[in-house]
Amino acid sequence: MKNDVQSDHQSVDAPDTIxxxxxxxxxxxxxxxxxxxxxxxxxxxxxxxxxxxxxxxDLMKSAGTAPVFERYPDRVVQVGIAEQNAVxxxxxxxxxxxIPFVDSFAVLLSRRSxxxxxxxVAFSDMNVKLTGLYSGFTTGTNGPTHQSLEDVAIMRxxxxxxxxxxxxxxxxxxxxxxxxxxxxPVYIRNVRGDLPAICDDEEPPFEIGKAVMxxxxxxxxxxxxxxxxxxxxxxxxxxxxxDIEVRVVNPRTIKPLxxxxxxxxxxxxxxxxxxxxxxxxxxxxxxxxxxxxxxxPTPLKRIGVKDRFGDAGTFDWLIQAYEMDVPCIANAVKxxxxxxxxxxxD
Amino acid sequence: xxxxxxxVRELERxxxxxxxxxxxxxxxxxxxxxxxxxxxxxxLVTLYFRQLRIDPVNPAMPERDRMLLSKGHAxxxxxxxxxxxxxxxxxxxxxxxxxxxxxxxxxxxxxxxAADISAGMLGQGLSxxxxxxxxxxxxxxxxxxxxxxxxxxxxxxxTWEAAMCGAKYKLDNLTAIVDRNQLQVDGFTEDVMSxxxxxxxxxxxxxHVLEINGHDVGQLLxxxxxxxxxxxxxxxxIAETVKGYGISFTAGKVQWHNQVFTQDxxxxxxxxxxxxx
Numbered sequence: 001m002k003n004d005v006q007s008d009h010q011s012v013d014a015p016d017t018i019x020x021x022x023x024x025x026x027x028x029x030x031x032x033x034x035x036x037x038x039x040x041x042x043x044x045x046x047x048x049x050x051x052x053x054x055x056x057x058d059l060m061k062s063a064g065t066a067p068v069f070e071r072y073p074d075r076v077v078q079v080g081i082a083e084q085n086a087v088x089x090x091x092x093x094x095x096x097x098x099i100p101f102v103d104s105f106a107v108l109l110s111r112r113s114x115x116x117x118x119x120x121v122a123f124s125d126m127n128v129k130l131t132g133l134y135s136g137f138t139t140g141t142n143g144p145t146h147q148s149l150e151d152v153a154i155m156r157x158x159x160x161x162x163x164x165x166x167x168x169x170x171x172x173x174x175x176x177x178x179x180x181x182x183x184x185p186v187y188i189r190n191v192r193g194d195l196p197a198i199c200d201d202e203e204p205p206f207e208i209g210k211a212v213m214x215x216x217x218x219x220x221x222x223x224x225x226x227x228x229x230x231x232x233x234x235x236x237x238x239x240x241x242x243d244i245e246v247r248v249v250n251p252r253t254i255k256p257l258x259x260x261x262x263x264x265x266x267x268x269x270x271x272x273x274x275x276x277x278x279x280x281x282x283x284x285x286x287x288x289x290x291x292x293x294x295x296x297p298t299p300l301k302r303i304g305v306k307d308r309f310g311d312a313g314t315f316d317w318l319i320q321a322y323e324m325d326v327p328c329i330a331n332a333v334k335x336x337x338x339x340x341x342x343x344x345x346d
Numbered sequence: 347x348x349x350x351x352x353x354v355r356e357l358e359r360x361x362x363x364x365x366x367x368x369x370x371x372x373x374x375x376x377x378x379x380x381x382x383x384x385x386x387x388x389x390l391v392t393l394y395f396r397q398l399r400i401d402p403v404n405p406a407m408p409e410r411d412r413m414l415l416s417k418g419h420a421x422x423x424x425x426x427x428x429x430x431x432x433x434x435x436x437x438x439x440x441x442x443x444x445x446x447x448x449x450x451x452x453x454x455x456x457x458x459x460a461a462d463i464s465a466g467m468l469g470q471g472l473s474x475x476x477x478x479x480x481x482x483x484x485x486x487x488x489x490x491x492x493x494x495x496x497x498x499x500x501x502x503x504x505t506w507e508a509a510m511c512g513a514k515y516k517l518d519n520l521t522a523i524v525d526r527n528q529l530q531v532d533g534f535t536e537d538v539m540s541x542x543x544x545x546x547x548x549x550x551x552x553x554h555v556l557e558i559n560g561h562d563v564g565q566l567l568x569x570x571x572x573x574x575x576x577x578x579x580x581x582x583x584i585a586e587t588v589k590g591y592g593i594s595f596t597a598g599k600v601q602w603h604n605q606v607f608t609q610d611x612x613x614x615x616x617x618x619x620x621x622x623x
Contacts, residue, residue: 082511090477094481096484124464
């Protein structure tokens with residue numbers, strides 16, 4: 001016992017270079033699948049010769065891009081805790097024909113660097129990719145300051161900005177490739193932690209502006225993005241027990257929104273629920289509401305954070321406390337189906 | 347390295363022409379920032395007519411040197427210089443801020459590809475310059491990057507984020523020039539928010555610092571040469587200038603930050619600049 005304590009003590013005191021620490025962290029991070037998938041996607045593209053540069057603002061560990069730094073140290077630009085500069089530097093790199101991916105917390109890219117993203121990237125039409133990490137409640141225990149509940153709303157209000165929200169790691173890997181191949185600004189919304197496998201091989205390849213129908217059904221449609229897709233699928237299962245068959249759609253890109261798919265859902269089901277790990281103001285729900293109210297008014301319920309700040313807690317606790325969990329989604333479906341019936345009587 | 351007197355005289359002549367166009371554009375459109383446009387004329391003329399490796403016929407040439415007007419409100423000065431350099435006819439200058447123009451007073455690179463960046467929100471240009479200089483190095487592109495900053499921008503935090511980054515990466519292909527005209531919207535920089543000692547600040551941030559007279563064409567040219575010869579550090583030239591320089595009633599006057607020439611004032615200004623009306 002005494003020896004064990006001593007050896008622990010020694011290992012703590014043992015000289016540890018940053019490189020060694022990074023290698024250790026890398027192994028740990030690869031077990032966290034969203035980060036691992038992101039790094040792997042970048043590495044694949046770089047191995048193929050794509051001129052990708054990763055711009056880090058002291059969040060390489062959060063982004064999971066340490067393996068990129070290990071293999072391509074000269075292609076990682078580390079600017080420190082300076083997100084405004086990170087975005088400007090990325091714009092300059094893009095001007096020189098490189099494809100920069102800026103990694104930072106979604107809150108920082110959208111809130112702190114809003115003006116830089118607007119002027120140096122969107123307005124300037126620079127080929128910059130922004131990866132917003134720890135989106136929504138996925139960083140629950142870091143509390144409200146770190147929970148990005150407005151990033152999609154901010155980014156969506158900028159012209160010339162593509163917004164991708166992958167629902168699983170397969171989509172994330174495809175999204176990174178699609179973003180790299182697309183010439184122009186892209187915002188990728190990434191989670192903290194693990195994303196369960198949702199897509200199967202039969203699904204159409206990832207395309208900007210193309211939604212995918214994950215489950216059929218004509219009683220109502222749930223349009224859910226990112227990490228919330230899995231909860232939408234569970235709600236569908238729950239509702240099947242009550243003989244309600246709900247269609248589940250994953251928009252994949254929130255901007256441009258696949259308007260044809262949303263309107264088809266409206267036409268064929270007449271009752272829609274949106275689900276997002278984000279404020280109901282200005283995000284997916286906002287986008288769907290804007291489209292439907294102007295084009296085909298349809299009973300709609302937006303599941304998401306109802307114009308409130310976040311709170312510290314685990315993801316599971318938060319989505320329950322903020323009425324975004326599976327029973328809430330199922331209830332919302334019943335509510336819109338009820339409204340559809342009411343409107344039909346009028 | 348000596349600089350031929352003839353070359354200096356020719357550049358000074360172009361500066362005079364540029365100033366006349368700035369007055370004419372702003373008078374014609376009724377908008378524009380005269381003071382900060384007039385203060386950076388020598389800086390822009392020496393860059394575009396001597397220093398930059400550029401080709402007005404092929405403005406998108408990947409190996410071209412980059413010129414980033416971070417103080418985007420000096421658009422009229424940039425446009426006058428670009429037109430005189432042959433990027434577009436001088437007649438287009440009269441479209442400043444008119445409906446459908448490519449020349450809005452704050453520069454838009456998408457509309458006007460001859461401009462290397464869009465600007466107008468201050469404090470962002472040097473970050474883009476750092477990215478371009480880094481990118482040029484990564485791609486073995488011989489382009490040099492020049493960023494023209496205002497002195498007011500020295501109050502922006504992002505300027506110093508970029509300063510740290512440029513020094514960290516030893517970007518000796520990057521040269522910044524500060525148009526140190528002492529004035530900003532609300533008064534003297536030293537009253538609004540002191541930025542001095544500016545040279546010492548940049549030295550402490552790891553930059554090679556030159557202090558020059560920003561209206562002296564010869565000094566500007568020598569500073570560019572020194573910067574180009576310098577290794578291992580980015581260079582910044584703090585160019586002492588006068589806001590509204592070249593016209594007696596605008597020089598050093600804070601209200602000329604964005605005051606517009608009336609037709610009478612324009613005639614007076616042009617007469618002072620030697621234009622026979």
